[in-house]
Amino acid sequence: MSKNSDLLENRLKKYAEELSSLSIPAEPVESYEGYDQEKHETIKRGLISILGEKYVSDDPWVTQAYSRDYSTIFNQMRPEFVVLPGSVEDVQAVVRLANRLKFAVIPVGTSLSATCKAKGPNTVILDLAKRMNRILLLDAKNMYAVVEPGVTYAQLHAEAIKVGLTHHGAPSSGSQSKVIANVIGMAAVNAKGYRYGIGPDNILGLEVVLPNGDILWIGSAAMPENRYFWGEGPGPDLRGLITGKGSYGSMGIVTKMAYKLHPWPGPSTWPAEGCLPHIKTKLPHDLHRCYMFKFPSYRRLVDALYEIGRCEVGYAIHSITPHQAAGWYCRSNKQFFQLYFGEKYFHKWAPLLLVHIVALTSRKQLEYEEKVLKQVVKEYGGEEIPRDDIVNDFIETTAVEWGYADVHGCRTMRYTGTYAPIMGTMGPLDLIYDVGRKDSWQLQVRDRYHPPLVDVVPYDAIIWPMEFCHWANQEQSVFPEKAPEKFKVAMDVRSHIMRESIKRNDPNAVQGMFISEVTQNLIIRIKNAFDPSQISNPPIPMDFFREYSKFKKELEDRN
C-alpha cells in the first residue's frame, strides 16, 4: 500500500469516528423508497430540454448542497434534481412538466427552511436565486420596488436608501435572506413590524406560477403592462392564497413581487466603520436614536408597550432575551461563555426593551417621540440601561442591526450549532406575556428538558410588537447540541408542548394547530383544486393538520 493510501485511509477513519456522534448526512437519492431510475432519466431529459444541460443537475455533490436547512440536522435529504430557471417561462415549463411526469417542485430562495427540502424521491428543487435576481423597478415616487426571487434584503436596502427609502425590514435569519421567499413563506416578522406590520402587509402585487403552470397576476399586476401598485382585488384579495406562514410555495411559485418601500431619513449609503467582524455603525444622531430600557418586570414592560403603541411613537421596537443579546453581540464562543454563562452579564439588562426612533417627518417629530417615549418608560418604572463599554458597543454593533441591513440569527446558535423552534405564538401582548411567563405551563414543559438541552432562556421570550402593539409575535426556541440524539430531545419538547396544548385545549402555544375543521377543509380543498396532482411542495400546507390530528387521536384513544 502506498504512503498516500495509508495517509488517506487513516484520515478517513478519523473523520468517520469524529462525525459518528455529530451528524447524519443525507443518503444517496438512489436509496430512497420509490426511487425509479427510468423515471429519473425521463425527468432529466425533460428538464434539459427546457433549461439546457448547464442549468440542470442531478450530480450527487450538487444535490447534497441542497439537502440541509438552517437547523442543518432536521430531515436531511437530497433532491433528485436541482434546476436554475432563468425566467417565468422557464418556471412555467418546469411546472407543466411536473404535472405531466408527476414529480414535486420546491422553489427555494436562500434555502434556509426545513419545509423547502426534498421529502422523498421525484423532487426537483427550483433554485430561483441565481438567474432570477434582478430588481426590475425601483419607483421612488410611488415608493415601491418590483423584485425577482433572488434579490436579498441587503441588496434592496442598498438600492432603496439611495433614493431615501427602505424596505419593511430584514428577518432574524439575516439580510442575506431573499425578500420573496421570506415574505411569502415566513411572513417576514421583524422589529420594524411595530410600524409597518408583517411582510405580506407590504405586498402590492405578485406574479405567480400556479401549480398547473398558468400565470396568476394578483391585484393591479393583472392589468396591461403589469402595473404593480395595488394588491387588494378586484374581488377577493388573492394574495392570501399564496402568502402566510406555512405556505412555502405550496399554492404556486412567486416569480415577481411588488413590495412597498418606506421613508428613510438617513445617509444614502449605510455608514459602517471598522473591519469585520467588529464592524460598527453610527446613524446621524439628529435623525436616529436607539435606546435600551430595562424594566422592573416583564409585566411592566408589556404594559409600557401598550402605552407606547397607544401613543404611536417609535419606529423599530422589540424585546430580546439575555441569551439573544449575548448571541448577537459576542464575537467568539469563548466570549459568549465568559459573558453569558460566566459573568451573566446580559442578565443585568433583562427585561430589556430596544427602541429605535427615527425622524420620519422632521427633527421636531423625533424630539416629540423621544419625550413621549421617555415619559412612558418612566411611568412604568423603566430606566435606560447605564452605559458601559459593552452597552455602547452593543448599540453601535448590534442594536441597530435589527430591522435594517444586517441581522444574523445563526449567531445565537454559535454555542450549540443548531436550534429548534418549539413554540410560536401570535396574539395580543397579554397573551404573549402569558405564554412567555417563566411559570407558564409551556415553559415549565420546556424546562424539564434542561439539561440535556443547553441553556435556559431565563426571562421569558423575544417579543415583536406589531402594528403599534395591536398584536405581537413570539417564538420560543431550544438549543440542543448539534447531534442527532440531542436534536431528537428538542423535537420531543415540541411534541410534548403540542400534546399538552391539546389536552388543555389551550391553542396559544403553537400557531396553526387549532385551526377549525371548516378552515382546514377549505385549505385542503383549495390546495386540491389548485394542485390536484400534488406537485407544488407537497404535502405543505397539510403538515400541521396531520400532526394535530395524530396527537388528538392519541389523546382520544387514551381516554
Add this chain to the structure above:
Amino acid sequence: MSDFMVGLPTNSRWMEYRYSLPWVVQACSRCTNCKHLHGWRVKSHRFSTICPSLDYYLFDSHSCQGRMDIGLALASGKLKLTNRLVESLYQCTLCGACDVMCKTQNDMEPLKVLIELREICVLAGFELPEHKAFIDSINKYGNPFGQPPEKRYIWMPKDVYQVQSAEILYFAGCTTSYLRREIARATVKIMQNVGIKFKVLGSNEFCCGKPAYKQGYIQIAKKMIEHNIKAINNMGVKLVVTSCPGCYTSFSIFADEYSKVKRKFEVLHFSQFVDQLMDEGKITFEKNVELKATYHDPCELGRLSKAWRPGDDILGDPKNYETPRKILNRIPGLQLVEMERIKEYSYCCGSDAGWAFPDFVLRTSIHRLEEAKSTGAEAIITWCPTCANNFLHASRGQIKIYDAAQIIQMAMEEMKKYEQEFRFIGK
C-alpha cells in the same frame, strides 16, 4: 426553579474551538452569509456578492456552504470522489471571502476545510492534469512555470547592484520573476534608490510553496518552504522582503505551521517595508503621478495575511489594508478612489483557479475590473504580481494595471549616488 438553569454543552469544543474538518463541516449552519457581502457593506445590488465560484458556476455546490455539505458527505462516506466532483472542488479561488463572512457568525475555518478537501483528492490520486503539470515543474525546476532556475533573476537591471554583506534579502517570487519582471525591476530600483543594501537567492530561490499548498499538495509545499528557509538562514540575513503577498504569507503563516526548519529572519511584504522607510523619512515622493486610480486589496495581503484566532477583532492584519492606501495617498497627483468591495471583503481577481479553469478566472477578473471601472478610475493598482498579471490578461487595455511598486518608482526622483556606491561594494 432557579431563574438560571445551566445546561452547558457536553462537548467542550463548543467552548474552546479546535480546528478539524469534521467539526467545521458539521458546524456549518447554512446561513448563506458565505455568498454575500456583509449587509452593512452592500452599496449596490450589482457588487454585493463575494464568492467568485458561486457567481460563475451558480449551483450552491460551488459555494462555501455547498462545499461544507460535500465535505460532510465525503467524510462520512455518503459521497465518493469522482473526477467531476474533484473538479468542482477546484473550481474555487480560495480567496477566503467566505471565510471572513463565516467568522462573523461562528468560530469556524472553512477555508482550511477547502484546502484539506483538496489534500484528500491528491491523496486519493485524483489530480487535475493541469495541476500535475505545474507540480512536476515545481519539483523539477523549483517554479510552476516550467522555466529554468537560471533564468529566474535575468530581470535584474544592469545598473542595480546586490551587496553580499546585506542583511536584507529580496525574495521576488515566481510570478514576479518570470511573468511580471517589471514589478521586480521597480522594486529593486526603489530599494537601491534609497540606499537599501540587499541581495537575492538567485537560482537557489524556489517557489514559496503557496501554489502547491493551495492545490492540496501539502508535502511539496513543505519541501519548498523548507528549502527556502534553509537557504536564507544560511545566508545570515535578518529580513526578507517579498513582492508577492503569497510568498509573504508562506513565510509568515504557512511556514510557522508546517515547516520543520524554523526561520531566523523577519519577513515583510514590500508594502510594509516601504511604510517603514516612509516613517524613517527615507522615501519621499517628488514627482507628480497624474492618475485617477483605485486600489485592489489582494486576498493574501488582506484577509489572509494573518493567522486567525477565535475572537480576533479584525480579520487579516488591519495594517495591510491601511498601509497601501496611506502610501498611495501620499503620492502627489494620484487620486485614489475606492471600489465597493474593499479590504477584508475585497472581491478576488480570480487568479488562483487559473491553472485549470481559465474561463472562470477570466470572468472573475472581468467582473472585478468592471467594479474598478465603475469608480471612474483610469487605473487599478494592486500590490500582488499575480493579481496584476491576471488583470493585465483580462483588461485588454481598457484600464491600466499597475503594481504599487511601479507607481512608487514613478513618483520618486532617481538618485544615482547609491548606484555608484553599490557598484563599488557589489564588485
